[in-house]
Amino acid sequence: MKLDSVDLHIHTCFSDGTCSVGEVVDTSRAKGLGTFAITDHYSEFSDLPPRMPKEQFVSYLSALDHAGVIKGVEVDVLTDGVSITAQSTKLCDLVLGGLHMLQGIIFWSDYRPILNPASFVENVRV
Numbered sequence: 650m651k652l653d654s655v656d657l658h659i660h661t662c663f664s665d666g667t668c669s670v671g672e673v674v675d676t677s678r679a680k681g682l683g684t685f686a687i688t689d690h691y692s693e694f695s696d697l698p699p700r701m702p703k704e705q706f707v708s709y710l711s712a713l714d715h716a717g718v719i720k721g722v723e724v725d726v727l728t729d730g731v732s733i734t735a736q737s738t739k740l741c742d743l744v745l746g747g748l749h750m751l752q753g754i755i756f757w758s759d760y761r762p763i764l765n766p767a768s769f770v771e772n773v774r775v
């Protein structure tokens with residue numbers, strides 16, 4: 650079985666990307682991606698950037714529907730779950746979890762500096 654070229658993790662200007670949904674679709678098709686999903690940052694518990702504002706969630710999904718792409722979001726992985734309700738996940742085709750902390754070591758947060766990825770990996774015990 651031959652797999653298409655796939656990218657299931659693309660952001661647009663709905664969160665921290667720089668291109669519109671249409672620009673992403675045009676570029677992805679021009680580069681020959683056979684399968685791709687748009688997965689902007691989203692949380693039902695925080696509107697802090699880079700997450701899209703909650704009031705844009707429905708228009709975001711509508712834009713992805715109109716573009717004919719896989720409808721996804723990237724949510725925060727919290728200590729007690731994820732930043733999206735089960736009801737909202739049913740509106741999406743794909744939900745990615747953004748891992749921001751492991752073994753108490755914070756890789757990324759709204760209030761702390763971003764660690765060097767190599768430093769993060771070196772400090773996590775397997």
Ligand SMILES: [Zn+2]
Binds near residue numbers: 658660723
């Ligand atoms: Zn992402």
